[in-house]
Amino acid sequence: xxxLAWIAVIIVTVTSVGLLLARxxxxxxxxxxxxxxxxxxxxxxxxxxxxxxxxxxxxxxxAAILGMTRSGLPRENKVERQSVLxxxxxxxxxxxxxxxxxxxxxxxxxDAVMADAGFAVTTGSLLLVGMGLxxxxxxxxxxxxxxxxxxxxxxxxxxxxxxxxxVLVAALLAVINLGLALVGSYLLIASNSQVEEASx
Amino acid sequence: xxxxxxxxxxxxxxxxxxxxxxxQRALSIIGGGITALLAITVQFVPIDEAFRLGAxxxxxxxxxxxxxxxxxxKPTEGTxxxxxxxxxxxxxxxxxxxxxxxxxxxxxLLITTFxxxxxxxxxxxxxxxxxxxxxxLSVPLLTSINKPPGRGVVRxxxxxxxxxxxxxxxxxxxxxxxxxxxxxxxxxxxASVLGMGFAFLLAIFPFYNWIPMLMEETSPFIVGFxxxxxxxxxxxxxxxxxxxxxxxxSSPQLATTLQYAGLLMxxxxxxxxxxxxxxxxxxxxxxxxxxxxxxxxxxxxPRLGIPILFLLIPARALGLAVWSLSLNVIKDHAETLRxxxxxxxxxxxxxxxxxxxxxxxxxxxFPLLAxxxxxxxxxxxxxRVSLTSAFWLGIGIIGLLxxxxxxxxxxxxxxxxxxxxxxxxxxxxxxxxxxxxxxxxLGIFPQFLQYFLADLPTMFEHLGR
Numbered sequence: 036x037x038x039l040a041w042i043a044v045i046i047v048t049v050t051s052v053g054l055l056l057a058r059x060x061x062x063x064x065x066x067x068x069x070x071x072x073x074x075x076x077x078x079x080x081x082x083x084x085x086x087x088x089x090x091x092x093x094x095x096x097x098a099a100i101l102g103m104t105r106s107g108l109p110r111e112n113k114v115e116r117q118s119v120l121x122x123x124x125x126x127x128x129x130x131x132x133x134x135x136x137x138x139x140x141x142x143x144x145x146d147a148v149m150a151d152a153g154f155a156v157t158t159g160s161l162l163l164v165g166m167g168l169x170x171x172x173x174x175x176x177x178x179x180x181x182x183x184x185x186x187x188x189x190x191x192x193x194x195x196x197x198x199x200x201x202v203l204v205a206a207l208l209a210v211i212n213l214g215l216a217l218v219g220s221y222l223l224i225a226s227n228s229q230v231e232e233a234s235x
Numbered sequence: 236x237x238x239x240x241x242x243x244x245x246x247x248x249x250x251x252x253x254x255x256x257x258x259q260r261a262l263s264i265i266g267g268g269i270t271a272l273l274a275i276t277v278q279f280v281p282i283d284e285a286f287r288l289g290a291x292x293x294x295x296x297x298x299x300x301x302x303x304x305x306x307x308x309k310p311t312e313g314t315x316x317x318x319x320x321x322x323x324x325x326x327x328x329x330x331x332x333x334x335x336x337x338x339x340x341x342x343x344l345l346i347t348t349f350x351x352x353x354x355x356x357x358x359x360x361x362x363x364x365x366x367x368x369x370x371x372l373s374v375p376l377l378t379s380i381n382k383p384p385g386r387g388v389v390r391x392x393x394x395x396x397x398x399x400x401x402x403x404x405x406x407x408x409x410x411x412x413x414x415x416x417x418x419x420x421x422x423x424x425x426a427s428v429l430g431m432g433f434a435f436l437l438a439i440f441p442f443y444n445w446i447p448m449l450m451e452e453t454s455p456f457i458v459g460f461x462x463x464x465x466x467x468x469x470x471x472x473x474x475x476x477x478x479x480x481x482x483x484x485s486s487p488q489l490a491t492t493l494q495y496a497g498l499l500m501x502x503x504x505x506x507x508x509x510x511x512x513x514x515x516x517x518x519x520x521x522x523x524x525x526x527x528x529x530x531x532x533x534x535x536x537p538r539l540g541i542p543i544l545f546l547l548i549p550a551r552a553l554g555l556a557v558w559s560l561s562l563n564v565i566k567d568h569a570e571t572l573r574x575x576x577x578x579x580x581x582x583x584x585x586x587x588x589x590x591x592x593x594x595x596x597x598x599x600x601f602p603l604l605a606x607x608x609x610x611x612x613x614x615x616x617x618x619r620v621s622l623t624s625a626f627w628l629g630i631g632i633i634g635l636l637x638x639x640x641x642x643x644x645x646x647x648x649x650x651x652x653x654x655x656x657x658x659x660x661x662x663x664x665x666x667x668x669x670x671x672x673x674x675x676x677l678g679i680f681p682q683f684l685q686y687f688l689a690d691l692p693t694m695f696e697h698l699g700r
Contacts, residue, residue, distance in 0.1 A: 148408070148421070148424065164400075171393060175386065175389060177384070177389065180389055180392070180393065184392070184393065184396050187396075187397070187400070188396070188400070191400035191403075191404075194404075195400070195403060195404065195407075198407045199403075199407065201302070201303065201304065201361075202302045202303055203301060203302035203303060203304040203361065204361065204364065206302060207361070207364040207365075207368070208364070210368065211364065211367050211368065211371065211399075214368060214371040214372075215371060215396070217371075218371050218374045218375070218392065221374065221375055221378075221380065222374065222378065222384050222388070222389070224380055225378055225379065225380050225381070225382060225383055225384050226383045226384055227383075228380065228381050228382065228383060
C-alpha cells in the first residue's frame with residue numbers, strides 16, 4: 036500500500052501542476068478527474084474501498100458536471116484568457132516549485148501532529164491544499180476558482196479521512212463537492228450570459 | 236414524531252416545493268406564514284414531554300438518528316430556533332415589498348433549515364458542514380443566471396468554503412488537547428486553526444472585503460438576510476466551542492484575542508462606514524461592526540457576555556431587515572446608491588429614507604432605539620475589563636454615528652421648493668412602518684425581550700450559568 040500511496044502522490048503532483056499550467060478547459064477536467072483517482076488511492080490507506088470510492092465517485096461526477104457545463108458554452112473568450120494572472124507558464128511552474136518546497140518542509144511536522152497518517156498521505160494532502168491555494172491566488176475565473184476550491188477540499192479530505200471515519204461526514208463532504216461543482220456551473224453559465232446574448 | 240423532522244426536514248421539503256410557485260404575494264405569505272408558524276410552535280410546543288391536544292396525547296422526541304449520528308433539538312434551544320424562524324418570517328413577509336420573493340423565500344427557507352440543522356447536529360463540530368451547504372445555497376440566491384457574477388460573490392464562496400476545513404480540523408485537534416491538557420504547543424496550534432476558521436466564517440478583519448462588494452453588486456435585501464443569519468448562527472456555533480472545551484473557556488489569551496478581534500471589527504467597520512459615499516457600503520461596514528459587537532460580547536465573562544450576545548440578536552435582525560428593505564426600495568428608484576444619486580430622496584421616499592436612518596442609528600447605539608440597550612450593557616461591562624478597549628469601542632460607535640448623520644444629511648438635501656410625496660407603495664409603507672415601530676419599541680422597552688431571552692443561556696451547559 037505504501038508504494039501505491041507514493042505513486043498516488045506522484046499522480047496528484049502531476050495533476051495539480053497540470054491544473055495550474057493547462058489553458059484548455061478539457062485538460063483541466065482531465066487533470067481534475069485524474070486527481071480524484073489519486074485521492075482515492077490516498078484515502079484507501081485509512082478507509083475501506085467502499086467508503087473511499089464515495090469520494091472518487093463524487094469527484095468524477097463533479098468533474099463531469101463542470102465539463103458538461105463548459106462544453107455547452109462558447110469557445111474561450113477574452114475575459115477567460117485575461118483572468119489568469121500572471122500568464123507565463125514558467126512563472127506558475129516556479130510558484131508550484133515553491134509550494135512543493137514548502138510542502139516538503141511542512142510535511143514532517145504535520146505528520147507528527149497527525150498520528151499514523153503516513154508520510155505519503157500527508158505529502159499528497161498538503162500538496163493539494165497548497166496547489167489549490169496557489170490556484171486561487173492566480174486566477175479569478177469561475178471554472179478555475181471552482182477547481183481550486185475542489186483541489187483544496189480534496190487535500191483536506193485525504194488528511195481528515197485519517198482521523199474521521201463517520202459515514203455522515205463522508206456523505207456530507209460528497210454533497211459539498213457536488214454542490215460546489217453545481218455552484219461553479221451556475222456561475223459559469225451566469226458569467227457567459229452576456230457573451231451569449233452578444234453573439235445571438 | 237421528533238423535533239428534527241418538524242423543524243428541519245419538513246421545512247426543507249416545503250422550501251423545495253416553494254420553488255414551483257412564482258407569484259410574489261403567494262410566496263411571501265406562504266413562506267412568512269410557515270416560518271412564523273414554525274417559530275410559534277418551537278417556542279410553545281414542549282419537547283421530550285407528553286402533552287394533550289384535544290383527545291390526543293403527543294410527545295415530540297428531541298432527537299433523530301442519521302447515518303449513525305444524531306440531530307437533536309434540545310428543549311432549551313427552542314427559543315433560539317423561534318428567534319431564527321421568527322426573523323426569517325420577518326424577511327419573508329417583507330419579500331414581496333422588496334420584489335425578491337421568488338428567490339429569497341425558497342432559498343432562504345432552505346438556508347434557514349440548514350442553519351437550524353447546524354445547531355442540532357451532534358457532534359456539534361459537524362455544524363461546519365451544514366453551514367457550508369447553506370453557503371453553497373447562498374450563491375444562486377445572490378446571483379442571477381442572466382447576469383455575470385461579481386467579484387464579491389466569488390470571494391464570498393472562497394472565504395466561506397475555506398472556513399470549513401479549518402473548523403473540522405480544529406475540532407480534532409481540540410479533542411487531542413482535551414486528552415493531553417499539558418501540551419501547550421498542541422493547544423496553541425488548535426486555537427490558531429480554530430481562529431482561522433472563524434475568521435473566514437465570521438468575515439473577521441481582513442477577510443471581510445466581500446461584504447461591501449456584495450452590497451454593491453446585488454440586492455441589499457438578500458445580502459441583508461445573509462448578513463443576519465450566517466454570522467448569528469456562526470456565533471452560536473463559536474459559543475458552543477467555548478462551552479464544550481473548558482481549557483478554551485478559561486484561557487485568558489482567548490479572551491484577549493476575541494477582544495482585539497471584536498474591537499478591530501468595530502473600529503474599522505465604524506471608521507470605514509464614516510468615510511463611505513455609497514449607502515450599500517455603509518450598511519456593509521456597519522454589519523461588520525455589528526459582528527464585532529457580538530465578538531466583544533463573547534470576550535467578556537460568560538455570565539455577562541452570553542446574555543448580551545443574545546440581546547444583540549433581535550436588534551440585529553430587525554435593524555438589518557429595515558435597513559436592507561429601505562435600501563432595496565431606494566435602489567429600485569435611484570440610479571445607484573452613491574450619495575450624488577440619492578441626494579434629497581427623503582422628500583420623495585420618506586419612509587424608506589427614515590427606515591434607513593433609524594436602522595443606521597440603531598446600529599450606532601443611538602439612545603431609545605433597538606440597538607442601544609445591548610450596546611450600553613456591552614460598553615459598561617467592557618469598561619470594567621479595560622478602559623482602553625471601552626475607548627476604542629466608543630471610537631467605532633462614533634464612526635457609525637457619523638455615517639448615520641452623513642446619510643441623513645445627504646438624504647435630506649433636497650431643493651428648497653421640492654414637494655413632499657410618498658413614493659413607496661402601500662405594502663412597502665406598511666412593512667417599513669412596522670419595522671421602524673419595532674426598532675423604537677425594542678429601544679424603549681427592551682424588557683419585552685427578556686421573556687424570550689432570559690432562559691436562552693441555559694442552552695449551553697457551562698456558559699452563562
